[in-house]
Amino acid sequence: MACFFRRKIAAKLAEALQQSDDAFIPVLTVIPVLKKQQSADFRLSLGTLRSNGILPSSGEIQLQTENLVAQLKPDSVVEDITAGHGLINFRVNRSLLAEKLLEPFAEGESHNFGLNSKLLDTLKRGTTLVEFSSPNIAKKFHAGHLRSTIIGNFIANLKQSLGNNVIRMNYLGDWGMQFGLLGAGFSRFGCTEKLKENPLQHLFEIYVQTNKEAEQNEDIKRAAKDFFRQLEQHESQAMSLWQQFREITVNEYKHIYKRLGIHFDVYGGESFHQDQAQEVVQELQSLGLLKISDKGTGVVDLSPNGVMSNICTLHRSDGTTLYITRDIAAAISRKEKYSFDEMIYVTDKSQENHFNQLFQILLQMGNSWANRCRHVSFGLVKGMKTRTGEVVFLEDVLDEAQARMLHNMNQSNTTKELENPEDVAEKVGMSALIVQDFKGPLQSDYKFDWDRMLQAQGDTGVFLQYTHARLCSLIQRNEGVETNTFNPSCLSDQTGITVLQHLLRYDEVLYQSHQDLQPKHLVNFLLKLSHFIASAHRELPVKGSPPHVAQARLRLFKGARSVLASGMRILGITPVQKM
Template sequence: MACFFRRSIAAKLGRALQQSEDVFINALSAVPVFKKQSSPVFKLPITVLQSSGILPSTGDIQQQTENLAHQLHQDSVVEEISAGPGVINFKINRKLLVQKMVEPFGGEEDDKFGLNSELFKDLKRGTTLVEYSSPNIAKKFHAGHLRSTIIGNFIANLKQSLGNNVIRMNYLGDWGMQFGLLGAGFGQFGCKEKLKQNPLQHLFEVYVEVNREAEHNEDMKEAARDFFRQLEHHESEAVSLWKQFREITVDEYQHVYKRLGVHFDVYSGESFHQDQAQTVVQLLQSRGLLKTSERGTSVVDLSPAGDMSSVCTVLRSDGTTLYITRDLAAAIDRKERFQFDEMIYVTDKSQANHFQQLFQILLALGHSWADRCQHVPFGLVRGMKTRSGEVVFLEDVLDEARARMLHNMRQTKTTKELENPEDTAEKVGISALIIQDFKGPLLSDYKFDWERMLQAQGDTGVFLQYTHARLCSLLERNEGAQADVVDPSLLLEHTSLNILQHLLRYDEVLCQSAQDLQPRHLVNFLLKLCHLIALAHRELPVKGSSQDVAQARFRLFRGACSVLTNGMKILGITPVDKM
């Protein structure tokens, strides 16, 4: 419903400046609310009109602001227009604001609120392929993979909610020299019985042991190189052992993904592209892009001057492929198979150079669609340790979050009787992990803090879940107050208006998130919404109010709950109804 008001103000500006109203839609923004003071509802920065050439870029900004404000006149929609420092403020008729904002929450389509905004008309639609999580097989899911998994899931959810056809891909690290080490090591240190009992733990132990051995034993290194050569040449015994490792790993990972509420449309892997990687090498050769280094490796010269000052190695001296060779083959294959309009890779920031080289080589091969490929990098998590303080596997972190949340719930007097308290604790614990991760810029490293993460009062995932459960309880207890038509004049208190004015910003927040793929905008929006709801709980009782007041307030809380639910789902959080 923000669209109705934006369109009305844009039409007013269009008439005054003799421009199409469409040029003003994206320039108008809803003003963040403040608890204790009334504020304008929309604002228009004059600098936006200057940069787009609608107003002269020279001259006194404040004078231009006041002149334009003077040309605009109030009407039944906009009741007050004023000039602020470099911005024009628009105050909306409050009764109309309430009427238009609560309208969508009276029917079955309330889960679509904010998603059909005209702010999204310039966003690229079509098919988006998101590659995320992508752990290495034959290794337990490390806590470090949590970030790629939940960030990628958020991006996929966001793109899907905005109408894109999304392909969620898990590109497993299932090829390369580490499998040479593991294959050779399993022959020496592996035990088939232990592999059956605790497969990934045993493979992890073998991997640690063989790496230790290879540090001082040249024979072990040679055995590893030999095993990988056997894999590349499809020798049956090596391939059979590798397949066993891969199947075991995918089964174990799917269990973790289920706990996180994450799913994939495609499980791919480096191994799928080993043969195609050789084709890419031949293509590079035929285009004259392949050079041989002094060490006998095959490289692509990426230096602007063509002086080999910056090269990318695509083949080892023994002719085996590398990670980037297989990534080139994978990208070309995906374009052919899925005809994506954009492809997004979600990995940590240490791989930034890898993706820069990948996109450069694709462009050099004539694949102009490489410009529509993007790397979303993220920083490291520091201090993510369990009580034992050992190497942190993701399942340990999830178990710890669930256990601590269960303990907190048992200590809290307001905790409801739950059918499955462990399941609720799991969902709340995971939402706490996600919100702690998503509150800042993704590129920043951050320090993980168990105590802060699980607080119910601060700006945490627990607070989001608590607010959602409380709203569900209020709506269930007051079901009789649901009505098809409500009187908007009964929601003119400052507390009600603050919630509705805040909801006006939902489409802007989603638009901002879609542009920079950062979840923090949505997280901050939802946390602010929860604070406003907490105040409304105290000041706007439904029970005990007259019927028409109860109906109006019920609609307000239903709308707030609907937006909170949808926003949490986009973040990858499963909302709980009781806790």
């Protein structure tokens, strides 16, 4: 595997420069491969060695490069070492490349390929808490929550695959003044029958109607404030109605998460931290951090020179707490309960200031672990429409993706006879949604495009699924070919070598994804792999080839399929075997 070659090259460098092997593992990079072009496999930048203090930063860099190359002798593993301007390129033995890289696939699938790499050993592991999705109770799952849900799931999957203990938390918006409106509105506009038939739709309609009426009617505003105060004081009637709304909503959400292939370890919520939020206010007071404004609200001054230019409100003048107060309480409670090593919040970029304030206040309170809390933000999705118009609810998007995909599959000549075409269409439609979302930087807004997203050719989730299903079919058709017997020298064609060179990069791509928590690295790696597989499928036939050649090629295709499936699962995509 890649780690075998990385270790061998690192050992050579360590011997020449009298350093530990470990110093070179993170700075050796795999050279991205281009179709049909021969290239070396690993690269070392002397600029990196200089900045790391391994080499002196003075002197002519090209001369330094050539001097180091002169000390590094090729051998049976590294057969060619060349100097570029400030770069050293290493080309490994082609037969050994095939042997080592495809070794794990002798028995079929290998879910650990690339994960036991020396490069990934340099990462810190521990308990990671990921808070994502976090929709609001008593409202249908809004399409806007899709990004938080799939991005958070990717981060949780990635961290878990790299050996972390991951806690997936859904922190529901189940408290606050909107429940005052809903509680006051339900007594006026609620209908028990409608609540049974279509619970979230009915609650959504009540909320919209109450909100509209409250604009002109002071009585409804007062009733809403009164209901929320009853909740804060735990009055039984208000609490019972709130509990009913919460249970209805969680059950409805679980149905959608099942469609998305996502699970949570914990369903938390703001309501869990209402009492602790009052304790936070008292602690801030005792630390001298809480000030009372002219309006009677409790605020913390976050400006660097104490001139109140950047204040954060922690409680209203009537003493009720706010979202950020409950977030502070939730963070402290989670640290005590789960002893996490890092906590990651996944929300849209409009909340960046909220999380900056949250982390600052936690630090001011003496919680040094707040430095290990991180906000992963993302941009907006624009133009998400179904055939019936603007999308509001996520289920509409999932239904539309499934329906369109099913239509496309029915039009295709290559569609196989499927036992459950609706299920396949659901999975492929979901992968199309995920890949369209993940191709670019998360911070960017992007324009939603049904037609481009569902194309079978091009850089789409459909293309990934098609490639995986095609490999499954190829392997199934050649079941009689023995792959335990494997002659790596039979994979000397450039098309096969290109696939192998690309697989070398897998651990590096996972490392890069871990560093910035951006799924685009993995998406682009898998799309490129799929293009290389398409060429290999055309040019390296298994059927009709001599047995030893067929065996080697089938091993290559098995390895490629396994890595493709592993990468797709990390992204949150369920690979299909037929389509």
